[in-house]
Amino acid sequence: MEIKILKNILGANDRIAAKNRELLDAHKIFAVNIMASPGAGKTSVVLQTIRALQDGVRIGVIEGDISSSIDAELVAKQDVPVVQINTGGECHLEAVQVQDALNNLPLAEIDLLLIENVGNLVCPAEFTLGEHLKVLIASVPEGDDKPFKYPLMFNTVDALVLNKIDLLPYVKFNVDGFTKTVKNINAKAEIFKVSCTTGEGITTWAKWLNSRMGKPLKKRITST
Amino acid sequence: MHELAITQSMFEIVLQQAEQAHAKKVTKINLVIGAMTGVVSDSVQFYLDFMTKDTIAENASVSFKTVPAQARCRNCNQTFNLEEFNWTCPHCQGNIIDVIAGKELFVESIEVE
Ligand SMILES: Nc1nc2c(ncn2[C@@H]2O[C@H](COP(=O)(O)OP(=O)(O)O)[C@@H](O)[C@H]2O)c(=O)[nH]1
Ligand SMILES: [Mg+2]
Ligand SMILES: [Zn+2]
Numbered sequence: 105m106e107i108k109i110l111k112n113i114l115g116a117n118d119r120i121a122a123k124n125r126e127l128l129d130a131h132k133i134f135a136v137n138i139m140a141s142p143g144a145g146k147t148s149v150v151l152q153t154i155r156a157l158q159d160g161v162r163i164g165v166i167e168g169d170i171s172s173s174i175d176a177e178l179v180a181k182q183d184v185p186v187v188q189i190n191t192g193g194e195c196h197l198e199a200v201q202v203q204d205a206l207n208n209l210p211l212a213e214i215d216l217l218l219i220e221n222v223g224n225l226v227c228p229a230e231f232t233l234g235e236h237l238k239v240l241i242a243s244v245p246e247g248d249d250k251p252f253k254y255p256l257m258f259n260t261v262d263a264l265v266l267n268k269i270d271l272l273p274y275v276k277f278n279v280d281g282f283t284k285t286v287k288n289i290n291a292k293a294e295i296f297k298v299s300c301t302t303g304e305g306i307t308t309w310a311k312w313l314n315s316r317m318g319k320p321l322k323k324r325i326t327s328t
Numbered sequence: 329m330h331e332l333a334i335t336q337s338m339f340e341i342v343l344q345q346a347e348q349a350h351a352k353k354v355t356k357i358n359l360v361i362g363a364m365t366g367v368v369s370d371s372v373q374f375y376l377d378f379m380t381k382d383t384i385a386e387n388a389s390v391s392f393k394t395v396p397a398q399a400r401c402r403n404c405n406q407t408f409n410l411e412e413f414n415w416t417c418p419h420c421q422g423n424i425i426d427v428i429a430g431k432e433l434f435v436e437s438i439e440v441e
Contacts, residue, residue: 105349105351105439105440105441106437106438106439106440107345107346107349107351107437107438107439107440108436108437109341109342109345109435109436109437109438110434110435110436110437111341111345111434111435112433112434113334113337113341113359113433113434113435114337115337115341116337116340117337194333196330196333198333226330226366227330227333230330230334230365231330231333252412255364255397255410255415255427256364256365256366256431259364259427284423285415287423287424288415288416288423288424288425289425291402291424291425291426
């Protein structure tokens with residue numbers, strides 16, 4: 105006997121992601137899922153974004169990337185709540201892990217939640233976490249042919265940050281060709297060119313991100 | 329890479345549906361997988377063989393229906409198959425497209441006794 109099912113395999117993840125989204129919305133938190141291959145600069149972009157926005161926006165971080173020093177850096181600064189997820193060697197974050205992490209964050213004190221996903225261009229594209237925005241970090245040394253190799257990832261994201269543009273003089277990378285390819289695969293993607301080393305382009309990126317949050321922020325508690 | 333998580337979710341759906349139907353045995357699982365998902369069928373089968381041990385789905389075979397990646401051109405509105413390294417519309421050479429198929433990932437049906 106054949107039983108028709110027609111059920112999305114990732115339906116369970118999607119349902120938990122929807123719950124995460126409800127919780128985030130209830131707390132007026134804007135969540136960003138940051139994806140990239142290992143070493144592209146996810147942690148660097150997170151740190152730069154914090155520096156750029158910290159004065160007006162209260163930021164929290166979920167750290168899913170195992171090879172990361174963000175914990176140490178942020179603890180040293182002592183002003184951004186961060187939760188590290190132990191992915192146990194998994195290749196992507198799942199909604200249920202973010203659900204756990206949310207339980208361990210002071211949600212009432214966060215406006216912007218930056219989620220650093222596991223370094224991988226294949227799997228995270230399919231696992232939604234409840235985020236409002238998907239961002240892909242690509243970097244100049246990885247080469248300009250990445251969009252063709254990972255079309256699903258490039259097709260899925262709302263914004264693309266091309267990092268390490270300070271290396272353009274030394275690496276063969278066709279920025280115009282790359283930009284065209286990305287627009288071809290994903291017409292809606294916003295593209296930003298930045299260097300976390302020199303700080304170039306960071307303000308433009310951060311301003312756009314801030315504008316996408318698009319709702320009145322909770323009042324920032326400033327110590328006097 | 330992500331086959332383990334995908335196989336796990338898939339297996340949960342299969343077991344739940346089989347139990348609902350009071351099936352004694354699951355003999356076949358029919359999956360629909362979009363070409364863009366990058367899911368490797370051999371690994372799904374590999375993980376599934378592990379998971380189904382001592383369950384009603386032990387020895388079930390898996391069939392994969394692959395859906396080719398397809399796009400619609402925003403310029404001329406025609407649809408075409410997406411080939412790797414070529415995302416330009418073959419009809420008008422337009423290069424703004426929307427992906428309309430190839431991201432599928434679902435259990436279509438199961439065969440039970
Ligand atoms: N030259 C250059 N190096 C960078 C830039 N951003 C990050 N890096 C370096 O790239 C490496 C990986 O960065 P990281 O942020 O840890 O990447 P992640 O693995 O994606 O989190 C580190 O050694 C960074 O110092 C950049 O804009 N330019
Ligand atoms: Mg990192
Ligand atoms: Zn066309």
